[in-house]
Amino acid sequence: MTLHVAPAGQLSTDQVASALRAATLAPSTHNTQPWLFASGPDGIELYADADRTLPVVDADRRELLLSCGAALFNLRTAIHAMGVHPATSLMPRRDDPDLLALVLPQATAPIDRRLAVLATAIPKRHTNRTPFAAEPVPAAAIGRLRHAAEVEHAWMPQLDAGQVAGLRDLVRKSHRVQMADPAFVAEWQRWTGRGQGNRDGVPFAAGGTVAADDTWVLRDYGTSSRAPSAGPLVVVIGTFGDTPTDRLRAGQAMQRVLLTATAEGIDASFVSQPVEVPAVRAQLRDLLGGGLWPQIVLRLGYGSPVSWTPRRTLDDVLVEPSPLIA
Numbered sequence: 001m002t003l004h005v006a007p008a009g010q011l012s013t014d015q016v017a018s019a020l021r022a023a024t025l026a027p028s029t030h031n032t033q034p035w036l037f038a039s040g041p042d043g044i045e046l047y048a049d050a051d052r053t054l055p056v057v058d059a060d061r062r063e064l065l066l067s068c069g070a071a072l073f074n075l076r077t078a079i080h081a082m083g084v085h086p087a088t089s090l091m092p093r094r095d096d097p098d099l100l101a102l103v104l105p106q107a108t109a110p111i112d113r114r115l116a117v118l119a120t121a122i123p124k125r126h127t128n129r130t131p132f133a134a135e136p137v138p139a140a141a142i143g144r145l146r147h148a149a150e151v152e153h154a155w156m157p158q159l160d161a162g163q164v165a166g167l168r169d170l171v172r173k174s175h176r177v178q179m180a181d182p183a184f185v186a187e188w189q190r191w192t193g194r195g196q197g198n199r200d201g202v203p204f205a206a207g208g209t210v211a212a213d214d215t216w217v218l219r220d221y222g223t224s225s226r227a228p229s230a231g232p233l234v235v236v237i238g239t240f241g242d243t244p245t246d247r248l249r250a251g252q253a254m255q256r257v258l259l260t261a262t263a264e265g266i267d268a269s270f271v272s273q274p275v276e277v278p279a280v281r282a283q284l285r286d287l288l289g290g291g292l293w294p295q296i297v298l299r300l301g302y303g304s305p306v307s308w309t310p311r312r313t314l315d316d317v318l319v320e321p322s323p324l325i326a
């Protein structure tokens with residue numbers, strides 16, 4: 001049966017389709033796009049796509065929840081920019097852990113100018129793995145990025161020089177652990193280095209040029225050419241809990257930080273090895289003082305233009321609505 005986008009709450013069919021397309025532009029580990037959506041008369045549901053898990057690198061589905069949280073932030077932001085309030089509940093059904101969020105587009109809301117700017121950044125954001133220029137990210141912009149994380153209930157602590165050095169060691173260590181694991185390498189290779197014509201996975205062209213002296217960019221998705229690079233800004237986004245809801249919040253915060261960066265002309269890529277290896281993640285938690293659960297590590301700066309990655313179509317990601325919205 002072919003499923004169709006339906007009008008939802010205050011949104012027309014075209015507006016629902018446009019908001020769902022914005023949601024699908026979110027980043028996801030290895031571009032797995034592990035999300036599904038349903039639209040019904042009362043609203044929109046976001047589901048985890050259980051067929052798109054990564055059993056080796058993401059055994060506990062933490063990064064799946066981050067990716068889906070990023071898609072949810074895009075969805076909420078796109079709806080908001082239409083002047084409609086996206087009333088959102090996370091994990092609304094205890095008996096269905098794959099139903100991650102329920103969004104009820106309700107009465108029209110005054111448009112928050114900051115969210116309208118972030119909505120225009122959604123199609124412009126791309127993971128940028130190229131070497132970054134020596135130019136530092138201005139302190140005022142870092143403050144706005146930190147604020148973006150906090151608005152979404154996550155934190156981006158200021159790291160001192162010792163913590164940055166410690167983080168660099170943990171990146172090296174976790175990278176070694178992953179590359180020595182044949183199951184990790186096999187899973188990574190299945191999703192990367194892809195040619196044209198795929199709707200998912202990381203294409204060869206998105207790999208960028210890995211910098212020889214840039215120890216933050218260790219996972220090589222594309223070319224093996226080497227170029228010099230200055231040290232970029234590296235930040236950790238963390239939450240005080242580590243439940244599925246905390247992870248969904250972390251994904252929304254991550255996406256708000258990424259879109260804020262895009263709107264400021266700042267490029268970003270992910271350095272997620274130290275949060276993917278559980279023992280190293282525990283060490284990173286200690287390095288941050290023991291209070292925060294590190295959820296994602298980002299590299300921020302000014303790179304060269306990069307190309308698009310593909311996405312599944314709306315037909316690929318639509319499922320039947322549940323009685324909650326039907």
Ligand SMILES: Cc1cc2nc3c(=O)[nH]c(=O)nc-3n(C[C@H](O)[C@H](O)[C@H](O)COP(=O)(O)O)c2cc1C
Pocket residue numbers: 025026027028029030031063066067070125126127128129201202219221269270271272273296308309
């Ligand atoms: C939770 C998460 C972890 C990621 N980890 C890495 C990583 O370690 N290295 C990397 O180069 N890209 C990483 N990515 C970026 C994805 O590969 C990228 O989002 C995907 O290929 C889609 O491309 P786009 O971000 O340009 O839209 C990660 C993305 C997410 C959401």
